[in-house]
Amino acid sequence: xxxxxxxxxxxxxxxxxxxxxxxxxxxxxxxxxxxxxxxxxxxxxxxxxxxxxxxxxxxxxxxxxxxxxxxxxxxxxxxxxxxxxxxxxxxxxxxxxxxxxxxxxxxxxxxxxxxxxxxxxxxxxxxxxxxxxxxxxxxxxxxxxxxxxxxxxxxxxxxxxxxxxxxxxxxxxxxxxxxxxxxxxxxxxxxxxxxxxxxxxxxxxxxxxxxxxxxxxxxxxxxxxxxxxxxxxxxxxxxxxxxxxxxxxxxxx
Amino acid sequence: xxxxxxxxxxxxxxxxxxxxxxxxxxxxxxxxxxxxxxxxxxxxxxxxxxxxxxxxxxxxxxxxxxxxxxxxxxxxxxxxxxxxxxxxxxxxxxxxxxxxxxxxxxxxxxxxxxxxxxxxxxxxxxxxxxxxxxxxxxxxxxxxxxxxxxxxxxxxxxxxxxxxxxxxxxxxxxxxxxxxxxxxxxxxxxxxxxxxxxxxxxxxxxxxxxxxxxxxxxxxxxxxxxxxxxxxxxxxxxxxxxxxxxxxxxxxxxxxxxxxxxxxxxxxxxxxxxxxxxxxxxxxxxxxxxxxxxxxxx
Numbered sequence: 001x002x003x004x005x006x007x008x009x010x011x012x013x014x015x016x017x018x019x020x021x022x023x024x025x026x027x028x029x030x031x032x033x034x035x036x037x038x039x040x041x042x043x044x045x046x047x048x049x050x051x052x053x054x055x056x057x058x059x060x061x062x063x064x065x066x067x068x069x070x071x072x073x074x075x076x077x078x079x080x081x082x083x084x085x086x087x088x089x090x091x092x093x094x095x096x097x098x099x100x101x102x103x104x105x106x107x108x109x110x111x112x113x114x115x116x117x118x119x120x121x122x123x124x125x126x127x128x129x130x131x132x133x134x135x136x137x138x139x140x141x142x143x144x145x146x147x148x149x150x151x152x153x154x155x156x157x158x159x160x161x162x163x164x165x166x167x168x169x170x171x172x173x174x175x176x177x178x179x180x181x182x183x184x185x186x187x188x189x190x191x192x193x194x195x196x197x198x199x200x201x202x203x204x205x206x207x208x209x210x211x212x213x214x215x216x217x218x219x220x221x222x223x224x225x226x227x228x229x230x231x232x233x234x235x236x237x238x239x240x241x242x243x244x245x246x247x248x249x250x251x252x253x
Numbered sequence: 254x255x256x257x258x259x260x261x262x263x264x265x266x267x268x269x270x271x272x273x274x275x276x277x278x279x280x281x282x283x284x285x286x287x288x289x290x291x292x293x294x295x296x297x298x299x300x301x302x303x304x305x306x307x308x309x310x311x312x313x314x315x316x317x318x319x320x321x322x323x324x325x326x327x328x329x330x331x332x333x334x335x336x337x338x339x340x341x342x343x344x345x346x347x348x349x350x351x352x353x354x355x356x357x358x359x360x361x362x363x364x365x366x367x368x369x370x371x372x373x374x375x376x377x378x379x380x381x382x383x384x385x386x387x388x389x390x391x392x393x394x395x396x397x398x399x400x401x402x403x404x405x406x407x408x409x410x411x412x413x414x415x416x417x418x419x420x421x422x423x424x425x426x427x428x429x430x431x432x433x434x435x436x437x438x439x440x441x442x443x444x445x446x447x448x449x450x451x452x453x454x455x456x457x458x459x460x461x462x463x464x465x466x467x468x469x470x471x472x473x474x475x476x477x478x479x480x481x482x483x484x485x486x487x488x489x490x491x492x493x494x495x496x497x498x499x500x501x502x503x504x505x506x507x508x509x510x511x512x513x514x515x516x517x518x519x520x521x522x523x524x525x526x527x528x529x530x531x532x533x534x535x536x537x538x539x540x541x542x543x544x545x546x547x548x549x550x551x
Binding site for chain 2: 183186187188189190191192193194195196197198199203208216218219220221222223224225226227233234237239240242243245246247248249250
């Protein structure tokens with residue numbers, strides 16, 4: 001790297017010709033096609049035989065100041081003692097930050113605006129209200145009041161009878177989906193946004209799963225890439241809004 | 254004419270081609286003689302950035318910020334992708350295009366390619382059987398599964414080994430970057446990459462001005478140069494911030510299949526998933542040692 005700039009430009013030239021020839025050769029043999037996985041002969045010979053360092057096996061401790069651990073040992077303050085204890089049981093506490101409020105239909109909360117005046121009916125039945133609630137979640141073994149409290153409709157109810165606010169619905173889901181709950185806390189299931197070495201915001205289970213029919217709904221895929229030699233000409237771009245983020249997609253002729 | 258004279262003549266001829274015409278603008282000359290990024294002093298960097306920002310302002314009438322943020326010490330970036338969750342919706346492809354200012358056409362450049370496979374048929378060992386031009390009404394299509402492929406940020410990157418000008422290299426935090434000004438467009442690296450992750454600017458960089466992301470990094474998403482190669486940089490302009498943001502593809506993924514973090518931090522999600530899930534890396538037999546881990550949560 002001590003070469004002078006001019007020297008460097010000349011060196012570049014001396015590699016351009018063989019390069020052009022090689023690339024031409026690769027192109028005509030179809031090797032340079034932009035498809036992941038085009039096998040490249042010669043890669044084997046390039047692969048060094050010596051032991052490959054494993055990044056994960058690095059003995060270096062991660063004691064850099066930048067990496068804060070917002071998840072560790074700070075269970076969220078809840079007004080529910082048992083719920084907070086649940087966080088302490090595992091390696092990581094309950095996260096503190098959430099992207100959104102519970103995605104309740106606007107105007108429906110507090111539920112007590114109607115329910116306070118109603119006598120709870122614990123009977124399993126065809127409902128004359130809440131038509132949009134389709135229970136498709138192990139329906140046979142389940143009824144509304146397994147999760148909603150009969151007397152305080154503004155709260156959710158755990159199996160042990162504890163009441164939790166809607167903002168902590170993950171405790172409810174976590175009772176039956178323990179493995180997923182554990183993965184969710186560490187960021188492996190579900191999604192966190194924000195800072196990889198700082199504060200993270202969590203998506204609630206109910207941001208992605210409808211609590212009553214939790215199967216993830218299929219999505220319309222965004223446009224495919226332009227196919228070579230097919231007349232896919234990019235006419236322009238248009239934007240789509242995804243969770244408040246504007247992204248640009250091609251429009252083909 | 255003997256051999257000696259011929260060589261002399263050839264050398265002069267080449268020098269004449271290599272040196273720009275005298276009437277070239279000062280800025281052009283400065284660009285032409287722009288130093289190799291890794292040899293720039295902090296002052297050099299400051300000057301180059303100022304010139305680039307000025308050029309961009311004149312050309313695109315926009316304040317494009319070019320950062321030269323250094324790697325964070327003690328960090329080695331790693332990526333995880335949950336194949337049990339990915340549904341092939343391509344949100345990541347265009348979040349990446351938008352964030353990284355990728356040319357929209359002539360040619361269209363995308364860092365992420367999502368491959369579709371049929372259940373029960375050949376896949377990891379033969380990506381050639383995959384379909385990247387799938388387009389059903391909704392995804393996931395019945396009986397199919399998906400695998401996005403992008404730069405695997407190899408610890409032993411074959412692309413870096415073949416680069417004749419060392420324009421592409423692995424930075425301290427493990428990100429394989431390209432010094433676009435130093436790239437001569439030979440495309441050896443593209444032939445060497447077993448993952449098809451490198452893209453070539455055959456044409457002029459083109460992104461509609463109102464769509465330019467003005468937060469850029471010298472080694473990342475700044476406007477590209479015709480004739481240079483580019484590739485995924487783990488959103489270097491985001492992840493090297495303090496604190497570092499997640500990459501654009503991680504944040505857009507509606508199913509939460511994409512994970513990112515510091516491989517040297519035992520509490521990071523990437524380390525935890527390597528410990529608790531079954532992971533594999535693409536074409537491990539080539540000893541490229543990628544820092545991109547595919548895994549199955551289910």
